[in-house]
Amino acid sequence: MSDYQRVLLTGAAGALGSELRKSGTRLGKVVRLSARGPCENLAPHEEDFPLDLADFDAVSAAVKGCDAIVHMGGQALEGPWQTILDSNIVGGYNIYEAARRHGVKRIVYASSVHAIGYYERTQTIDGNVPTRPDSLYGVSKTFVENLARYYFDKFGIETVCLRIGSSFPEPTDRRHLITWLSYRDCRQLVEKSLSAPRVGFMIAYGMSNNSEAFWDNRTAAVLGYKPEDSADDYRDKVFAKTTQGDPNDPAVRFQGGSFCAAGHFEDENK
Amino acid sequence: MSDYQRVLLTGAAGALGSELRKSGTRLGKVVRLSARGPCENLAPHEEDFPLDLADFDAVSAAVKGCDAIVHMGGQALEGPWQTILDSNIVGGYNIYEAARRHGVKRIVYASSVHAIGYYERTQTIDGNVPTRPDSLYGVSKTFVENLARYYFDKFGIETVCLRIGSSFPEPTDRRHLITWLSYRDCRQLVEKSLSAPRVGFMIAYGMSNNSEAFWDNRTAAVLGYKPEDSADDYRDKVFAKTTQGDPNDPAVRFQGGSFCAAGHFEDENK
Amino acid sequence: MSDYQRVLLTGAAGALGSELRKSGTRLGKVVRLSARGPCENLAPHEEDFPLDLADFDAVSAAVKGCDAIVHMGGQALEGPWQTILDSNIVGGYNIYEAARRHGVKRIVYASSVHAIGYYERTQTIDGNVPTRPDSLYGVSKTFVENLARYYFDKFGIETVCLRIGSSFPEPTDRRHLITWLSYRDCRQLVEKSLSAPRVGFMIAYGMSNNSEAFWDNRTAAVLGYKPEDSADDYRDKVFAKTTQGDPNDPAVRFQGGSFCAAGHFEDENK
Amino acid sequence: MSDYQRVLLTGAAGALGSELRKSGTRLGKVVRLSARGPCENLAPHEEDFPLDLADFDAVSAAVKGCDAIVHMGGQALEGPWQTILDSNIVGGYNIYEAARRHGVKRIVYASSVHAIGYYERTQTIDGNVPTRPDSLYGVSKTFVENLARYYFDKFGIETVCLRIGSSFPEPTDRRHLITWLSYRDCRQLVEKSLSAPRVGFMIAYGMSNNSEAFWDNRTAAVLGYKPEDSADDYRDKVFAKTTQGDPNDPAVRFQGGSFCAAGHFEDENK
Amino acid sequence: MSDYQRVLLTGAAGALGSELRKSGTRLGKVVRLSARGPCENLAPHEEDFPLDLADFDAVSAAVKGCDAIVHMGGQALEGPWQTILDSNIVGGYNIYEAARRHGVKRIVYASSVHAIGYYERTQTIDGNVPTRPDSLYGVSKTFVENLARYYFDKFGIETVCLRIGSSFPEPTDRRHLITWLSYRDCRQLVEKSLSAPRVGFMIAYGMSNNSEAFWDNRTAAVLGYKPEDSADDYRDKVFAKTTQGDPNDPAVRFQGGSFCAAGHFEDENK
Amino acid sequence: MSDYQRVLLTGAAGALGSELRKSGTRLGKVVRLSARGPCENLAPHEEDFPLDLADFDAVSAAVKGCDAIVHMGGQALEGPWQTILDSNIVGGYNIYEAARRHGVKRIVYASSVHAIGYYERTQTIDGNVPTRPDSLYGVSKTFVENLARYYFDKFGIETVCLRIGSSFPEPTDRRHLITWLSYRDCRQLVEKSLSAPRVGFMIAYGMSNNSEAFWDNRTAAVLGYKPEDSADDYRDKVFAKTTQGDPNDPAVRFQGGSFCAAGHFEDENK
Numbered sequence A, B, C, D, E, F: 001m002s003d004y005q006r007v008l009l010t011g012a013a014g015a016l017g018s019e020l021r022k023s024g025t026r027l028g029k030v031v032r033l034s035a036r037g038p039c040e041n042l043a044p045h046e047e048d049f050p051l052d053l054a055d056f057d058a059v060s061a062a063v064k065g066c067d068a069i070v071h072m073g074g075q076a077l078e079g080p081w082q083t084i085l086d087s088n089i090v091g092g093y094n095i096y097e098a099a100r101r102h103g104v105k106r107i108v109y110a111s112s113v114h115a116i117g118y119y120e121r122t123q124t125i126d127g128n129v130p131t132r133p134d135s136l137y138g139v140s141k142t143f144v145e146n147l148a149r150y151y152f153d154k155f156g157i158e159t160v161c162l163r164i165g166s167s168f169p170e171p172t173d174r175r176h177l178i179t180w181l182s183y184r185d186c187r188q189l190v191e192k193s194l195s196a197p198r199v200g201f202m203i204a205y206g207m208s209n210n211s212e213a214f215w216d217n218r219t220a221a222v223l224g225y226k227p228e229d230s231a232d233d234y235r236d237k238v239f240a241k242t243t244q245g246d247p248n249d250p251a252v253r254f255q256g257g258s259f260c261a262a263g264h265f266e267d268e269n270k
Helices: A015-021 A056-063 A081-101 A136-155 A183-195 A217-223 A231-241 B015-021 B056-063 B081-101 B136-155 B183-195 B217-223 B231-241 C015-021 C056-063 C081-102 C136-155 C183-195 C217-223 C231-241 D015-021 D056-063 D081-102 D136-155 D183-195 D217-223 D231-241 E015-021 E056-063 E081-102 E136-155 E183-195 E217-223 E231-241 F015-021 F056-063 F081-102 F136-155 F183-195 F217-223 F231-241
Strands: A006-010 A030-034 A046-048 A068-071 A106-112 A158-164 A201-206 B006-010 B030-034 B046-048 B068-071 B106-112 B158-164 B201-206 C006-010 C030-034 C046-048 C068-071 C106-112 C158-164 C201-206 D006-010 D030-034 D046-048 D068-071 D106-112 D158-164 D201-206 E006-010 E030-034 E046-048 E068-071 E106-112 E158-164 E201-206 F006-010 F030-034 F046-048 F068-071 F106-112 F158-164 F201-206
Touching: A006 A015, A015 A030, A015 A183, A056 A081, A068 A081, A068 A183, A081 A106, A081 A136, A081 B081, A106 A136, A106 A183, A136 A158, A136 A201, A136 B136, A158 A183, A183 A201, A183 A217, A201 A217, B006 B015, B015 B030, B015 B183, B056 B081, B068 B081, B068 B183, B081 B106, B081 B136, B106 B136, B106 B183, B136 B158, B136 B201, B158 B183, B183 B201, B183 B217, B201 B217, C006 C015, C015 C030, C015 C183, C056 C081, C068 C081, C068 C183, C081 C106, C081 C136, C081 E081, C106 C136, C106 C183, C136 C158, C136 C201, C136 E136, C158 C183, C183 C201, C183 C217, C201 C217, D006 D015, D015 D030, D015 D183, D056 D081, D068 D081, D068 D183, D081 D106, D081 D136, D081 F081, D106 D136, D106 D183, D136 D158, D136 D201, D136 F136, D158 D183, D183 D201, D183 D217, D201 D217, E006 E015, E015 E030, E015 E183, E056 E081, E068 E081, E068 E183, E081 E106, E081 E136, E106 E136, E106 E183, E136 E158, E136 E201, E158 E183, E183 E201, E183 E217, E201 E217, F006 F015, F015 F030, F015 F183, F056 F081, F068 F081, F068 F183, F081 F106, F081 F136, F106 F136, F106 F183, F136 F158, F136 F201, F158 F183, F183 F201, F183 F217, F201 F217
Parallel strands: A006 A030, A006 A068, A030 A046, A068 A106, A106 A158, A158 A201, B006 B030, B006 B068, B030 B046, B068 B106, B106 B158, B158 B201, C006 C030, C006 C068, C030 C046, C068 C106, C106 C158, C158 C201, D006 D030, D006 D068, D030 D046, D068 D106, D106 D158, D158 D201, E006 E030, E006 E068, E030 E046, E068 E106, E106 E158, E158 E201, F006 F030, F006 F068, F030 F046, F068 F106, F106 F158, F158 F201
Antiparallel strands: none
């Protein structure tokens, strides 16, 4: 059981949030769930706390009484600027500022491959490379990473930023053979990010034990993350269903995949 | 005379903006000035275009017809979150998105030492180190740097981010002996950032030819910046008026100076 | 089965070439074999195309109709300069220039430990270190690596340079415990170099899963190479048959082994 | 059986020394044991040679006739300066200078995590980082490492410095989950450090196959160290018996653990 | 006056060769000139020795009796493969192999920016980056650099590879403002490369004291090269005569300039 | 005038110590001189305090009342081990431990090129490279550097380690053209090391503005050291009096010069 008394889980109704609820009290003795609407099927250690991330007072009330936060909430794909701004940028600020006011000690933040999506597929990067976002969504992820760095340097709030690849039930395209993070491995990463004795400000990449890799997780070695799943088990299936693609297509060439091939959201979604 | 037909200068009424107007047609054949209110004493090559950076339509109208932008506008100090958000984050987005829509080729952006203010004074850093902002203001500077990186990688708009130290008439404290950027050298940096044949996405530090240095500008060597002034000329004067300070004071220990010693703006300015 | 229609395999009659034929249609739907003389025992997906690598017209004819090349041919040991020049340097140029003329998309090139043989045994190197050839043979390998870099940068032809250690049936000396690449792992490396969605210009080291290592293959992590064999299984056998050697003997001190202890070929083979 | 004729093992009566005796003739055909007093239960290949490391003549006599040394002796914890000076600094010099005079070829030296104890827990370091000792004990370890570097560069005596983490029967606190080196793995490290064909001057970290890690052993990859034990097997047990601790406690924050939290030995032990 | 008894200067009739003759006995007490045809206006310390670099016996005869070589000869621009092969590759081998046979101690080699021409203009590189040639000419330069590395590592012949930018009477385009090497500075570089007490294998970039720079010459700092000229003096003149260009034109984007914009020589010169 | 009340200058009777006395009150309002015997010609701001560095009580008495120390004392050349041990190792410990007990804030330590003397002349190194001492003297310098690192990390005492090259009246051999530090520049380095607002633990190389260089002082850029002298002014004179030497002589090949060519002191001085 976790050493934390109460942990806030944002985005609790989303795909990853729902999976993380399965970690049970390995997250915290009490897990407070937040989403836009109510969460269902509460376990005894869970409490529900619906909110809009863009509303500072609501966020502050949800954070009060928690000693850690798992921040999975917000817009999880490219979207209109106003949505990115409200959910991810203002929402991110609200989380960190509420954490400061209420003495939260540690935050685990769901960052994304899209914070560094414009590195080439053939580059192997670690957690110290300059960010290269591939979308406004990716820019918003770098914003919260910087905010986390600031709140640690000035106020001592620890954060692990998990740059999550592709966390789905299973890999379905050739890029997923690299970026796939199984739900089980995602839970392990979050649990270890919470229980590690000290994390300071840390960036860890979220991928399973896939032979193909973009990322070198050495800078996060102290977390002790040891993935149990591998996209390799899906390789033949994925190869059978897909073809090789054009190496010069931005969706193939860059780590961010199709996000790099897309134009500006509002142009494309008029 | 510049090769650009029309350059937008934001923040044209501020201290640096006013100095940059002295560059005249070395910025552009026409220089469009923007500030919250009207600018005065227009030269023949200048045209006035007051606007609120948080207003996308106004920004878009100002950008239309320009082939380059010198973006000095926005909140230039720590301030309330809402101000940082409106002026620097939303304002920064408005500039870049308007630039994309109107085919602007290059932007020179006034970033700041406060984007990396939490590096220790004894560390020598270059333009590739991870950002470490020292304030919400500093976080907003990293936001625009990431936005610029994105708009270059996806849309090809070039940016030079100038991480300006302390651009004042003269150095007045011992940290300024390191961070001072004379107005003349600031003008040179902006002019060369505009006229360099290619800049891609580049980060350059803005300091004069000071013997004491935090920064290694080699990654921006192609700009050919060759400062003409030096804080060294003020060393004796500054030493005579100041004392050595406590090396453990955050204002002494970190590159961001007093920004690192301050708490959260809204706590301190209730 | 490979996505390539037709792959040219040079050096098809050599030890590695013969092993690679076992990959069958995992190389290409059709595999065109080339060696100085005819190849035997053709499988249904194989076609024979004997040639002299130094003859541009012959190479060009062999390359025509192929969409990928596995270039294992040429002089595989130190030899007289004229042989190195004709087989490896002129031969290498002929392969790349023919590939350009006939629209070949990707080449897998058998480079060698001897391209970096003068690194010390105690240095751990990756694919980005400056080359340090240990022989004229090694110099010829760096020549083709540079040629490959050029043909990618200018003409977009992708290459994986495999710096193969010691690909033999089994390790027979203590240095092989480090450099050994089993035939099975060699086939895997070539197959993955062909099937990876994008390789650009990449250098990968060819060694099995040996505990002792000179090389760090992280820069080639995206290939997903996962060796199945290990020289460790031969450690006791090799130790029993060999003695420790003099650590100052160039054959022990440097990664290139006995190539570093040899003098100039023509001096020693008069 | 080792290729060495006679190996001197200092500190042979200590915890690690006793464990290393179990390596038997894998250390040397004859193993000469030294400790302050006599060693017991000598095996046929062992000979006893008690001595005081601070006595050059005694050390010289013990070294004579050996072709390698495993130097585990000296003060193994923080202690009074005079003890550190006599046992570790003077003792270290005596070992190296005697080795030079008697033609010893290789030394395996028990350095320590405390040579780099002031790196933060969240930093992943390799063998090339500048030393940051956390105690006078740690400073004495860096002294011998530098001495070893000198005796290799000038006199060609090879050394492997093993920066040993926590070599105990099993991990008992959360930091040990990172630093633990099982006795079995310790023996392997020493054996491979002796039998590797060439080591020059090398630094290797001594930890078992623990998922949590401070250290990157790539610079020692040629040793072929392949740990067989893991602190992971003790994780649940350790977590059950301990609580999370304060991430700002120097004993948690820094790699050296409690050594970093202690003051000056003589102040604290008056 | 030089400490060398006799120095061979190849390419003595070319533009740079002619300039280097002005160094007089600062090159060697005797300077042996070689070019395809005879050299004119011999000074008392000069002797003429015309030869074809592709003819080993002629090269060997020219090298005999020399203790150093300044190798400026060969094809100095992109050309047909056969010319590059004969003049630069075979010619380079002939120089080094003759040097080995006749005991030459040091070679100064005119390498070129075109050995690394595919780095972007905005990248600042030093002498250790992987090569990225922009032409067959550039590939031939990397060939001789590797040959030089090999002849130093195995046979102890020292080489300084000078990667010369644009050595012309004066800069004439905007890229020259970066790459220009005045004749006077070129002479200094060659003289210091000869007179430095030890150079091993070294790469130095050949540029004058230009404010705009691609290159960081720190790895060659021991040469003590201190340029006396600067392209800055020509900046206004060059800007007046040229326009800004398209930053996406390969001739602007890459360090190699127009070589990067050209296709394959034989395609373009049918 | 310095901000320090009282500065202890050890080695005050040595060549550098005598020169540093010329800095007068730029060192401290009072300068306490220590040497083995009495110092002469005391200025009004000077006080004399002879001592033996190996005597802790004497050192402690001298340190009492000082807020900074310039530690130039001890054995300044290779010597017998016992001398190195007493003067430099025990002496160094005595200085730091006395500083801790008496609340000294900052120490400027005269380290030496001999701490890194086994780097090759052709390597350009900065202050972060691993140490490579060339003598027992050099090992003692690395000992004090590590001690300083420890006393800063644990007790907050700041140190600037000055790795001084060759501080003599003028350069007299070709290596001095690289390593020379004029007395005037040495004084500036010490003065700036004292007056810099924060130095933490820092390593700076001590050389004048010589064109030839082994060292990159960027990691000490914040000191603002700006040398006023240059060995270049002596180049012709030195060249006229010396010959080129053998590049394979250790005295030429390595940065430590003749220290690298010497054997063990006690062997050579029996």
